[in-house]
Amino acid sequence: MNSRWWGGAALFALPLLAAGQERVGLFAQDTASYCTRILVDGAYEMDANAVYNELLLGLLNGGYLDRELRQRSSDALRGMNRLGQVMQLRATVIAGDSVFRHPGLQWSVSASHQDQGGMRFRPDVYDLTFFGNAAYEDRTAELSGSAYERQQFQTIGLGLYWARTGDHVRLDFVKGQSLSAVDLDDATLYTAPDGRRLDVRLNGTYWQSDTAVNGSDLRTFNGSGFAVSFSHGYILGPENGRHVRNRITASVEDLGLIRWNGGSQRLQQDTSYSYEGLRVDNIFDLDGLVLGEETAQDTLGLHFEQGAYWRVMPYRAALAYDMQWRAGWRWAFTLSQRYLPGYMPLYHLEAGKSLGHPFIGLSGQYGGFGDLRAGLRAAFQMGPARLGLTLPNLATAFGEKSRGLAARITLEACF
Amino acid sequence: MKNARPCVRVASLAIVIVAASFSGCRKDPKEAQWDVDLLGPLVITTFTLNDLIADSLLETAPDGSLTLLYRSELFGLRLDTVLxxxxxxxxxxxxxxxxxxxxxxxxxxxxxxxxxxxxxxxxxxxxxxxxxxxxxxxxxxxxxxxxxxxxxxxxxxxxxxxxxxxxxxxxxxxxxxxxxxxxxxxxxxxxxxxxxxxxxxxxxxxxxxxxxxxxxxxxxxxxxxxxxxxxxxxxxxxxxxxxxxFGQRSIAVGPEVTDVDVFAGITSGVLDLEQVTARIKVINGIGVDGRIRINALTSINTSTGVSVPLTHTIVGDPINLNRAQDLGGSFQPSVWQTTLDGGNSNIDVFVENLPNQLNYEAELEVNPLGDISNGHDFLYYESALSAQLEVEIPLRLIATDLTLENVVRPELPGSAEGHALLNGDLRLFATNGFPFSAELRMDLVDPDGVVLNSIPVTGLVEAGVVGSNGLVHTPILSRCDAVLTESQVDLLYADARIRLRAVFNTADQTQHLPLLASYKMDLQVTTGTHYLVNGDE
Structure with missing residues (x-):
């Protein structure tokens, strides 16, 4: 397990971005009907249920991570740990008065860049990674059940938007930039006394997009695919004296597949191996003995298969219930799940009030990559534009033992 | 569209935000680094005498005892010299x-x-x-x-x-x-x-x-x-x-030095051999009579600086060589041979000097008696007149501080400017089935062999247990430890080599112990390494 795991995991994975966000845009449908809308939406979220931000930020920012810092997160580990990070940046244009002769049906064009990753891991994965195996002398490190996945991709798509209800559907073409994933069903490492033997039990799979090109370059084209996103709301009852809305909404984002190209690598290993050192023929002929990653791979028989394969994108599915009162109060409950290792169902509750144009709300959530989090959401209108700010994790984001960072900014204009 | 101007403004702002966000994504900060302690096996091997001496030089008797057979051409006169x-x-x-x-x-x-x-x-x-x-x-x-x-x-x-x-x-x-x-x-x-x-x-x-x-x-x-x-x-x-x-003439041979590689790597110490036998053969493949006089044959050990001249009647006395026989399209060479042993020469001392060079000087007279063939001297392209030394050494010996040296330069990942390997220790586990012990010494040397630093090694590879018959019956497991400091690791990255010296002593210094083909030493090197993740540049 190398730093790319952790860097990658810390790099992107998350959004649990709030109730009320299951639908496109900030404008209430009754005020925004039929206008042309431009939206720019940027979201970043990093969270973990055990590892502290200081470690994740250290991995992201580079530099030396001292032992005390690593030890603090180690001390906080649980039986199974989770972390992840998601970055999404999307621009959308919604326009038109009617499509297919349906008044109020608008078309939309949307492009996004996304970088999502998550992992679940046992404490031994962490300790082996950050402290090495010397402390495991004559002990077995348990790594089973750990998994990691990170996908970077860009999308561009066309969709339909029902202005009156806020429902939408979109079909995206997806350009795969990079993929790396590991799934360890069963893995242990025993370090014999004095390091005389390493016993490896490994049943797992590894996927990696083409390493011959720079996977961190946005221009890299390592795969392609298609994804669908939609949102549909059901009104649960007629408006009455107090309620203006009482609705349940189902939505899916980026449900699709990417076919990673022929340069991609895959390794499926189900083996037990006892390693006693690199076998040399003659102890007096050690010149040129190479001690490196490739030598270790050869010795352990880790030979990658090269070829194209399909892989499911890290889609997100959500079910939201929201209710709005005529006095401006509003509350919403959302249950969502993201298809990434280490992500557990996210329960999110939000309550707020419209104060004329501005909206202020408080939120609480549990799940995702993290634990219990509390934050706020606000929206402001400036002429034809609205700015939305969501900070779902304010309560635990600061301090030495902080966990999780998340923010979402949405800029929307309606003409 | 209504509100066209605000639309442009908002679109511009959106583009700025998108561009700023993407440029942020392109940032590629230096990877995080942290130190870990790794423990594991490095190298495993089995040492046999074949690692020291080529198979072709060893002969195994039915009882498993070994004899070293070394052959070397002292000199050879070929076509270009004669014609x-x-x-x-x-x-x-x-x-x-x-x-x-x-x-x-x-x-x-x-x-x-x-x-x-x-x-x-x-x-x-x-x-x-x-x-x-x-x-x-x-x-x-x-x-x-x-x-x-x-x-x-x-x-x-x-x-x-x-x-x-x-x-x-x-x-x-x-x-x-x-x-x-x-x-x-x-x-x-x-x-x-x-x-x-x-x-x-x-x-x-x-x-x-x-x-x-x-x-x-x-x-x-x-x-x-x-x-x-x-x-x-x-x-x-x-x-x-x-x-x-082909005329009546003299051809001077040497003085010249020829390399001997059979004792390569042995730099010092005493090797006492129970018995040494040598043969010198002069093979004449040319159709001329000859007379050769070996003026000097010297064993030279350049490591110790000791030279041992061979004393035997062959040195200084003329050797008459018969001409080869022309078979019409091929030839039958004539062979002259003499045997040297401890009784008629100092060949044992000559060999125990552990020469890495032999110096020789000889003189060849062609047709010393004139044209006695009546113009029928001959040679073929393949014809040669050569002198060969064959040494036969039964491997029954006493080794005293016999020092074998080897210089290795492991290929390490990273560079002198940045390397993940910080410091560590090496642990040698040896299961020794040989009747000699080995003390290990490690030094860091520059490309010219100058010692830059020494790596202390603790422990001794103990000799196998020798029975009354002089044979090892029980291998012994021993452990040696060496610690490489951070500065020593830096030296390794700065083009230094590891010079490994093994000092051998036979278990019994009073009797010659035989070496058997079945003897072996299982070796395993493990390491505890302090390693900087993402430290290689």
Missing amino acids: NVPDTSIAYRYGLPIPGPVNFAAGTTVVSQIGTSTLDVDDVQLRTLHLRSGQLSVSLTNMVASTVISTFQLPGATYLGQPVAITQSVGPGSPLSPAVDQILRDLSSHQFDLRGPDLDQVNALSTEFNVQLDPNGNGAPVTSQDSVIAIASYLGLVPQYAEGY
Whole structure:
């Protein structure tokens, strides 16, 4: 397990971005009907249920991570740990008065860049990674059940938007930039006394997009695919004296597949191996003995298969219930799940009030990559534009033992 | 669309935000680093005597005991020493002896020369020469105003039983603008009778050179200025077989040094061998009688600076060598041989000096009794006169501080500027089935072998348990530890090498212990390494 795991995991994975966000845009449908809308939406979220931000930020920012810092997160580990990070940046244009002769049906064009990753891991994965195996002398490190996945991709798509209800559907073409994933069903490492033997039990799979090109370059084209996103709301009852809305909404984002190209690598290993050192023929002929990653791979028989394969994108599915009162109060409950290792169902509750144009709300959530989090959401209108700010994790984001960072900014204009 | 101006403003803002966000994504900060402690096996191997001595030098007896058989050619005289045929050129010129002009009709033979030239082979009187390779180049220069046709014949030469002749045509020329043509002929497998036209000479190349004006031409007026010149050159002649009298002469051999690699790597210590036997063979594959005198044969150990001259009657006394026997197409060499042992020589001391070089000096007299073969000395391309040393050493020995040295340069990941390997320790686990112990010493040396730093090694590889029969019956497991500090690791990255010395001592210093083919030492090196993740540059 190398730093790319952790860097990658810390790099992107998350959004649990709030109730009320299951639908496109900030404008209430009754005020925004039929206008042309431009939206720019940027979201970043990093969270973990055990590892502290200081470690994740250290991995992201580079530099030396001292032992005390690593030890603090180690001390906080649980039986199974989770972390992840998601970055999404999307621009959308919604326009038109009617499509297919349906008044109020608008078309939309949307492009996004996304970088999502998550992992679940046992404490031994962490300790082996950050402290090495010397402390495991004559002990077995348990790594089973750990998994990691990170996908970077860009999308561009066309969709339909029902202005009156806020429902939408979109079909995206997806350009795969990079993929790396590991799934360890069963893995242990025993370090014999004095390091005389390493016993490896490994049943797992590894996927990696083409390493011959720079996977961190946005221009890299390592795969392609298609994804669908939609949102549909059901009104649960007629408006009455107090309620203006009482609705349940189902939505899916980026449900699709990417076919990673022929340069991609895959390794499926189900083996037990006892390693006693690199076998040399003659102890007096050690010149040129190479001690490196490739030598270790050869010795352990880790030979990658090269070829194209399909892989499911890290889609997100959500079910939201929201209710709005005529006095401006509003509350919403959302249950969502993201298809990434280490992500557990996210329960999110939000309550707020419209104060004329501005909206202020408080939120609480549990799940995702993290634990219990509390934050706020606000929206402001400036002429034809609205700015939305969501900070779902304010309560635990600061301090030495902080966990999780998340923010979402949405800029929307309606003409 | 309504509100077009705000639309542009918002779109511009959106573009700025998107651009800023993406440029943020492109940031590629230096990767995080942290130190870890790794523990694991590094290298595993089994050491046998074959790691020290090549299989081809070891002979195993039915009881498993080993004998070292070492063969080395002390010196060899080959074809190029005994017979060297230099490149030879012969010129033929024709010019009208009167001012002229004289009109010659077409087809007139203007030159007809028969001659004999001599091969310049000093001290050797060749009668027959069969060539393995070589070339004949004939360059013809024509200043006559007619095409000329030349014929160059070698009456004494045959190729596959046929006479050898070269014909070439050169266009018309003039004294101011001569026409030139050159022909090359491969002389491989050509046979020359060098006895001349009357079969009473040696080293003689008979030739016949004719030039006629083109019979299909118009003839030409020839003056004294018009000449025809032919130059025949014999180039790169390598004999396959030569016969004649090779002369009565002396050839000095050496003084010269030849390398001995059988003890390579042993830098110091004492090796006491129970028995050493050596044979010196002189093999004469040349059809000449000879007399050789070995003036000196010395064992040199350049590590210790000790030289041991061989004392035996072979040194200084003349050795008469019979000529090889010509079998007609091949030969049977004559062999002279003598055996050296502890009773008639100091060969044991000579060998126990653990030489890495042998120095020799000898003198060879060819045909010391003159031409007693009546001109029938011979040699083949494969013929040689060589002296060989064969040493037979049963491996029953006493080793005292016998030091074996090896310098290794492991290929480490990273660079001197940045490397993940910070420091660590090496642990050697040896299960020794040999009857000698080994003390390990490690030093860091520069490319010239100068010691930069020493790596202390604790522990000793203990000898296997030796029974009353002098044989190891129980291997012993031992452990040695060496710690590499951070500065020593830095030295390794700065082009230093690890010099490993093993000092061997046989378990019993009072009796010679045999080494068996079955003896082995299982070795495993493990390491505890302090490693900086993402530290390699």
